[in-house]
Amino acid sequence: MSEIKITLPDGSVKAVANGTTGYEIARSISEGLARNALSIEVNGEIRDLSRPISADASIRIFTWNDKGGKYAFWHSSAHLLAEALEALYPGVKFGIGPPIENGFYYDVDLNGQPFGEEDLVKVEQKMLELAKTNSAFVRKDVSKADAIRFFTEKGDPYKIELLQDLADGTITFYQQGNFTDLCRGPHIPTTSPIKAVKLLNVAGAYWRGNEKNKMLTRIYGITFPKQKELEEYLLLLEEAKKRDHRKLGKELELFAFSEKVGMGLPLWLPKGTVLRERLEQFMRRAQVKAGYDPVVTPHIGGKSLYVTSGHYEKYGKDSFQPIHTPDEGEEFLLKPMNCPHHCEIYKVKPRSYKDLPIRLAEFGTVYRYEQSGELHGLTRVRGFTQDDAHIFCRPDQVKEEFIKVIDLVLHVFTSLGFDQYTAQVSLRDPENKQKYIGEDALWDRAEREIQEAADERGLKTVAVKGEAAFYGPKLDFMVRDALGRSWQLGTIQVDYQLPQRFELEYIGSDNQKHRPVMIHRAPFGSLERFVAVLIEHCAGNFPLWLSPEQVAVLPISEKFNTYAQEVLNVLKESDIRGFLDDRDEKIGRKIRDAEVTKVPFMLIVGEKEVAERKVAVRLHGKGDQGSVSLDEFARQYAREFALPV
RNA sequence: GCCAGCGUAGCUCAGGGGUAGAGCAACGGUUUCGUAAACCGUAGGCCAAGGGUUCAAAUCCCUUCGCUGGCUCCA
Known part of the structure; x- marks a missing residue:
């Protein structure tokens, strides 16, 4: 039998027989590791421990402490949920059941049977009972025809639909106990490590996320290898509930909502206003230092302003409708963004390359017609104030300006007690370059410079392709709050589109007209959302300088x-x-x-x-x-x- | 916008076909007090709004509005 070389995370190389499984490798390292191992990464792909390895590979064994381990654990838990449901509700049809950041869910079609709190408890108990049977998760390659035959006999139309999109030869089933599911894996070895189960809630979800499709019942749950860990998690949820900004906002008299004023339109009470104004004061001061010029623009703008900016075409019908005046045909829109107004300020007079960068800052209140189901406390509203600014600069200044903005954002975060943050660099989808506006060379340069700027400031970044706005790449900041939850806050975005649409220019040293680049940036994002996150982060115990x-x-x-x-x-x-x-x-x-x-x-x-x-x-x-x-x-x-x- | 659940006093909540309830807050008294809740009393409601079923609706049904959890969307 031939041998293969296995490279471990520490760089050491082990020679083992071809076909050795991940589990066997784990055991060869230590019994403890074998006991706790949940899944294995083989050349970057997460797999079952029981799968034989048939070529040289670098591997990593995952336990509960690794994301890859939890992922497999929760994925297997989703299957366990399905098995329990099938046992208790014969005829139930299954959609998809993936692991998520905290737990897992399964979308099921219960044929219209109502499903409430008591049912969750019943299913939890069944899951625990099934977990104790210590059934192995068995992987099986099947042909497409066999797979379709299986689900046709079983009567699972959703699985058949999923199968249509899969290529023959890549299809695998996983079976545990009496339950078999279409699944690419990976799974943990057996059901027995699943010791604690909590089904959290039930919600509707469209089949394949399309609102034209049937709404399935989505059951969310979480599982742990130890009862104690479940208890800790439930305590965390309780703590999060206690810190909910909607609850604290009411108790501390910071803000309120009124049906008469309108949903999603917050009313800032005196104490909340102090808090908000202190934040503004803080930001104003930091911005003056950083060379920004404060400006003020109206809450509405003529329709043609947004026709020029392109927002009217893109969002016009899904937004607050135009305001009419006694003059026939005259229309104004509530501003959904400040940038068009700021572009007009830029255009007030001719600009020289020596004037750039010009940094226009405004606490601008904007109005966006969010879908009713999307409104949520202060985090999702229809009227909010951005700590907005637009930097008009030359292409050669983008990087330097980016660095300055990053410094400002980090200053804000650290001053407010958010010391854990990461950033996402959102880049073009390289397969789909025609989706974006702006010259290729400018994009390449901006994307590179954003990354360089972030690196120079030591930011932990994740680059995500295809996440850029159509008008430019961006850098989004994520903070981790006191409970370990992530929130997206500030953003910095490069924009090639608006300067073009508004025909912004400056006279270069060559006496020719050039187009400036625009950078949108908002360290808080919106005051409303920021205050919400801050409330939950500090549980209403604000830093003294902010305290109402x-x-x-x-x-x-x-x-x-x-x-x-x-x-x-x-x-x-x-x-x-x-x-x-x-x-x-x-x-x-x-x-x-x-x-x-x-x-x-x-x-x-x-x-x-x-x-x-x-x-x-x-x-x-x-x-x-x-x-x-x-x-x-x-x-x-x-x-x-x-x-x- | 879609699906599900929920809307009872300022707040937190009980009551589920037969006179609208509690605690806290408010108001009026008594008390003048040393580090996390003094005592007595008073008032407070179109039971989200509208329509229906019924001798009788907060309660059952329908519609609308709002909130919550998801889904979809997010300049």
Whole structure:
């Protein structure tokens, strides 16, 4: 029997018999690894451990700690879900059942049977019962004809439809227990590592994601090798629920919605407005430093502005409809973007190459008619404010400008406590270059320069082909919040289209007309979405400089109200935001109310404090800090009260 | 926009054909208090809106609006 060479992740090479399986290799390394191994990567392809390896390969064995291991684990769990469903609901038809970032789902057609919470519990129990049987996931090559015959007999029309698109010779089945599914794998060796199961929710999903097709029932679930891990995950979900910005926004009186105003149109309450304006102030200051010129443009624009920009053609009918005036035929649109207005500002006068880059910044409120089902708290709304800016520059300035914007974005993230972030470089689809506007050479250059700019700033990036906008490549920032969830925030986009459509030009050193490149950028993205993410990230405990109410002054009884008012006045003179709780309540009650509304500082004043001209400082969540003079208090926390630099 | 579930007091929620309920908040009193909820009382509702079934509807049915979870879309 011939031998093959297996390269391990550490670079060492093992010679094994041709046809050795991943499991055997794992066992040859250690029993522990063999016990925990879930799948194997062979030359970059994730496979079953039980598949023989028949050529030289570099491999990597995946356990629960690897994405590839979880992927196989959850994929197998989806099959287990299907097996349980088939046992409990005979005649159920199956769509697809893939693993996802957190768990897996299976789309099923229950023939119109209702499926509720109790059913989920029933199915969970069946899954656990089946998992205990320790059935192996068995892979089997089948011919297309046999596969179609199998599902025809079984009566699974969706699987037959999937089979139509597959080439004969590439089709595999996986079987565990009494359940056989069309599947390319990979799977874990047996069902027994699946020790903890939770079916999370049920939702409708169109067959193959097309709204013209039948709606199937999608069952979401998650599984773990240990009960404890499931419990931790459920705790995390609970914590996420507690931090939900819609809940905290209501409790902390930051924003509200009104049916009369309209869905998806947030109302910023006084406290939310403080928060928002502090963020704006912070950004304004950073932008002035970075050489931006603030501008202001109206909330509406003539229809022809958007005809020129191309937005009317692309989004006109799916958007807020034109506003009419008493003048016949006159139409205005609510602005869905700020860039057309900024292009017109650029065109106010002729520009020289020496003027560039020109950076126009505006907190511009835009209106987009999102589909009703898509609205969600502050993260998906129909009216929102972008911390928008457009940089008009020469092609040779793109990279430098990109670097500057990256610096600004990172400054924002770190100032707000988002220290884990990644970026996605969105490039053209090389197979489909005609989909994009702009010269090939410019694209090549911009794509290269974006990547270089990101690299120079040490950004962790993932390049994704085919994700660019049709008008230019972009760099999107993703932050990881305190619960480990990823959010897409800021974006930087190169645009060749608008300068062309608006016929923007500048006079070069050669005395010829040239077309500037435009860079759209928004570090926050939208204030609304950013505030939502921030609320959930810090659970409503904002950094002091952002906190709507920084200090609560709490007199112990009404006898000390006068001194308390004095204290508050002094604070206000130093631009510290605070309020006086002079209600006829006991101090314990006042403290509790301040604690639950997450006020960072409580200054308690009673007989002692009045006598010594001091305040007793209590920190939110940390308790009594002892007494200090007001001056000392202000001095001690001055830096935290102020905007970060 | 599509599918499913949900809409009861300012908030959190009970009640599921026969007089509309609780806690917190609000308001009025009493109390003047030292680090997470004082006590007593009062008021508060077209049970999302509209239509139907019924002797009788918050409750059952239909429509509309809104919210939630997904799907689709996202300049």
